Amino acid sequence: MLIVVARRAVYMIVTLAVVSVLSFAIIAAPPGSALSQKISQLQSQGGEVTEAQIAALKEQYGVDESWFTQYGKWISGFWHGDFGFSFTLNEPVGSLIWSRLGLSLLLSIGALLIAWGLSIPLGVYSATHRRSLPDNVITVIQFVGVAIPEFLFALVVMTLAANYLGADVGGLFSSQYENAPWSWAKFTDLLEHLWIPLVVIAAGSTAWLTRVMRANLLDVLNNQYVQTARAKGVSERKVIWKHAVRNSLHPLVMTFGTTFPVLISGEAIVSIVLNLPTIGPLLVNSLLNKDMYVAGTILLMLSALLVIGNFVADLLLTVIDPRIRVGE
Amino acid sequence: MRGTVTPRVTGPDRPPTEPENRTMSQSYAAEEGTPAAAPVEVPHGAGDAVLSIRDLEVEFPTQLGVVRALNGVTFDVPRGKVLGIVGESGCGKSVTARAILQIIEKPGRITGGSITLRSVGGETEITGLSPDSARMRELRGREIAMIFQEPMSSLNPVYTIGAQIAEAVLIHQTRNREEAHKRAVEMLRQVGMPHPEAAAASYPHQLSGGMRQRAMIAMALSCNPTVLIADEPTTALDVTTEAQILELIRNVRDRAGMSIMFITHSMGVVAQLCEEVIVMYLGRIVERGSVDDLFYDPKHPYTRALLRSIPRIGRNRKAPLEVIEGSVPDPHTRVAGCPFHPRCPEAIPGRCDTTVPALSTAGPGHTVHCHLYQGDDETGRTEPGEDA
């Protein structure tokens, strides 16, 4: 077991190293980065001070040196929390991303929990009441949920919430709390603003996972061991939850790794629509402005999350399935 | 329909040959066993049936139409004996077994008939209970236990063998987990599982098919059921393992005096294990009798065909094995008259294809549903073509 974890950890680090090279290569490839713009801007100002600044910048980021040196300089900064500098926002990347990454994670994990919490019971109900009216209703909602684009859904929910619930949509806080110190009122205000993005981000995954859960459970219910359990005198509720559901969770857990990036990208779109300070809009802007260190760092961070997500999924699988835990 | 089906209690007429041993606690495999339960005294005599099934009908509504899986099945499971049920694939053997436990998959359901269980606790009308009722759940595993064909898939892959056996014990016998676990290990020992402690702690995928089937048997026996239903428990096993499992089941009958309903499609297994046999065809019983009756004096053309289709040592090897002409009809269509008539070499035109043959007696405890034996019996002989 420990060996498995250690081996997986090594794979993870190798994967991330490869991803870091690739993401840097992709970002550095096109000419005219934010850095070179910054330098030409400084050059046009002229003067001795700026000359020194330009020299310092070139030295720091290895502008005239080989691609590999540039990469080395960027990546070695990671050890002491220096991810480079945003030349469009004039701020170190480190101070830009943490709070946004935190909010993104909060939204994605929250949405994931909502999706799992809803899709498992809904899928079980659907499968055990096949072709009943509620099952059909759930199925129709699922299809709508899977098909509707997130930005549209975000707009619809926003409109409904603003018109009928009188909710203040968009942003994280109401204006009066924007710069206020943390308090209980500010926290509840945050929650009032967060439910809309959570619902919107979770909707698609919930619909999809309910579908997966229903199909799996129907499959598992055909297994002989379900009959064995019934033949022992196990109550129907326990037959479903203890014997069948436990065996139909695998694909759901396996999707954990893949659901995660989907949630992150969904989060980006929703955050743009709802004007939330998360990592998504920052990534989009940095790509547009060729702000290479911001984009590179975010890509690397997201890859790290994806890899960690898969790792967690694998660990969970070994927990729920003894066939993986104790080999043949 | 002409001749009416007369339900008869066809009790065993042969005197019991085995020494009667009614304690339910010994080791079934090893020489020595530790007694675990008090001996249960049950009445025994000719015509004493643990289970009586009368005119049982089961239907599966499907998209292609209603599948009538059982069309009036009537038989008794004699106490303390092994009753074999044979028939081709799809004739309704498993459905009969599942109907008795009321675990037929939805949307299948029992549409008629009755199932009566006579256990120590008295008489229970199973068809009168709702499948989800507490009383029905109490019967499952406690009074009637079942083992299945596929040892690969009949145990849950995510729980240990011990936990799965203990689950049954916890439902029916004790609330104490430790005790239940001890009982599980003890049961594994009794069915001849090597290293029962280790086996209890292992998962199904870590055991061989034969060992899994032993574990299934241990689970089924863990609550000392009155009736054991074995649905083709050896079909998926190799010959050596099959012999071991059959030996184990014989010991279960001898030592615990358990009544066993043994489903198989192998006449060879019937000869080795059973005392009485039922032959099923298309959701009906076509013949019933003692093993000797059926092997030495088979009456129904289908039974004869089944017997001719098994290879025998000493028979001319060059002579091809006989196969039964034609195949089992599509389950959605209903065959008028005798269900076997499209394939029967002796079918009487105008009679077999119109009238369902009633039950006739071919000897003591030997009954058959076939117009050939309808003679001057209850129905009176009808000349071919007379009733169109």
Ligand SMILES: Nc1ncnc2c1ncn2[C@@H]1O[C@H](COP(=O)(O)OP(=O)(O)OP(=O)(O)O)[C@@H](O)[C@H]1O
């Ligand atoms: N879940 C189901 N849905 C529809 N029809 C079914 C279902 N289960 C059984 N049947 C029908 O009931 C009939 C009897 O099936 P059953 O499983 O009892 O056969 P069997 O005698 O046990 O055969 P085998 O030797 O292959 O196990 C078949 O014709 C089948 O079509």
Ligand code: SF4
């Ligand atoms: S009743 Fe007729 S068709 Fe059926 S088995 Fe007997 S002879 Fe054959």
Ligand SMILES: [Mg+2]
């Ligand atoms: Mg079967």
